[in-house]
Amino acid sequence: MKTPKRLLPLIEDGLIDEVIGQLMSGKEATVYTVRCGEELRCAKVYKEAMKRSFKKATQYVEGRKVRNSRRARAMEKGSKYGRKQQEETWQNAEVDALYLLANAGVRVPKPYGCFDGVLLMELVTDGTGAVAPRLSDVSMSEEQALEDHALVMHYVVLMLCAGIVHGDLSEFNVLVDDYGPVIIDLPQAVDASANNHAESMLERDVNNMTQYYGQFAPELLDSQYAKEIWALYEAGDLKPGVELNGNFAEATELSDVDGVLEEIKAVLFEERKRQERQAEDQESS
Numbered sequence: 001m002k003t004p005k006r007l008l009p010l011i012e013d014g015l016i017d018e019v020i021g022q023l024m025s026g027k028e029a030t031v032y033t034v035r036c037g038e039e040l041r042c043a044k045v046y047k048e049a050m051k052r053s054f055k056k057a058t059q060y061v062e063g064r065k066v067r068n069s070r071r072a073r074a075m076e077k078g079s080k081y082g083r084k085q086q087e088e089t090w091q092n093a094e095v096d097a098l099y100l101l102a103n104a105g106v107r108v109p110k111p112y113g114c115f116d117g118v119l120l121m122e123l124v125t126d127g128t129g130a131v132a133p134r135l136s137d138v139s140m141s142e143e144q145a146l147e148d149h150a151l152v153m154h155y156v157v158l159m160l161c162a163g164i165v166h167g168d169l170s171e172f173n174v175l176v177d178d179y180g181p182v183i184i185d186l187p188q189a190v191d192a193s194a195n196n197h198a199e200s201m202l203e204r205d206v207n208n209m210t211q212y213y214g215q216f217a218p219e220l221l222d223s224q225y226a227k228e229i230w231a232l233y234e235a236g237d238l239k240p241g242v243e244l245n246g247n248f249a250e251a252t253e254l255s256d257v258d259g260v261l262e263e264i265k266a267v268l269f270e271e272r273k274r275q276e277r278q279a280e281d282q283e284s285s
Contacts, residue, residue: 006045007032009116016043016120023131028187033123033131041112044119046091046187091117094187097164104162105240106155107182127178135181135212136171145216152181152209153225153244156202159183160233161240165190165198169205171212192233199230224248 003011003019010016020033023042032043091114098111098121110122124132140148152174159166166173166189173185192198206226214221223246231248232238 004030004032004045006116006118007034007043010043010118010120013115015115019043026185028185029119034120036112036120040123040125042109042119042121042123044094044121046087046117046119048087087117090187091119093189094119094185097186097189100162100164101159101183101186104158106158106162107180108186109182109184124175124177124182124184132175132177132182134172135174135176138176140216142217145213146220148176148181149209149213149217149220150244152183152213153206153229155181155183156206156209156225157229157238157242157244158240159189160192160202160229161238163192165192165195165202166205167201170208174209202226202230220246 001019001021007016007019011019016034016036018035020035020040023031023033025031029044029046032045034041034043095111095114098108101108102110109124112120112122114120126132156166156169166183166186168185168188169183173183175182175184190198190201192202195201203226206229210220210223210225225244225246227248227250228244228246229238232242
């Protein structure tokens with residue numbers, strides 16, 4: 001095939017030897033299969049901001065830290081330089097997330113670096129060497145669905161323990177090889193502690209996965225994994241090895257505000273009476 005323009009610099013620099021073909025084209029990038037020496041890898045070419053169709057992108061960049069103060073000011077002002085820096089920050093976020101999550105024990109494609117808006121990473125394949133299918137194209141037994149769902153929930157916990165919420169997790173952003181699920185597509189990953197939308201994003205991620213696996217294991221459809229995971233996280237009890245059961249009892253009792261106010265009034269009344277008695281004793285003495 002004709003070499004895409006964005007991949008030419010990587011060929012010239014010897015990072016890629018040959019472009020085999022287009023693997024997929026999505027809302028944020030086009031992915032190609034490329035040969036690097038004796039290995040086949042992926043080259044993810046990010047689309048420019050104006051060509052991306054990723055919705056509500058500002059929600060995803062909220063809370064992201066930019067170490068360089070000049071860069072941060074430029075990004076806030078929206079200058080040409082600032083927009084360029086925003087693009088680099090968006091692209092590098094996926095590389096950073098891949099390295100971080102791999103170290104945390106989450107199965108993700110191995111990254112090889114991001115070069116001029118092109119992310120080079122591992123090509124995930126099945127046992128025959130063919131490109132691994134997306135979860136959306138896979139059917140399974142009830143037993144397999146329960147096993148893989150538990151594994152994905154484990155990955156969600158590991159991500160959150162590492163401070164990250166995927167933000168766009170679904171059956172379309174998970175590959176399945178001979179060893180199970182592999183999490184992909186992370187440029188929109190958010191900082192769990194700094195992004196005000198982190199809880200709702202995690203809930204959507206978990207519910208997406210639960211509903212998909214629930215097609216094969218209906219018992220999952222009544223579970224409350226998202227609320228259970230977030231409650232553990234907020235309480236500081238979320239650990240990599242935590243055992244989840246999908247149960248979560250929401251508080252149903254409303255706070256007795258009137259009762260609390262009455263108790264406060266009673267305490268204040270008693271304190272006033274105590275002060276009055278103390279004042280009377282001082283006068284009589």
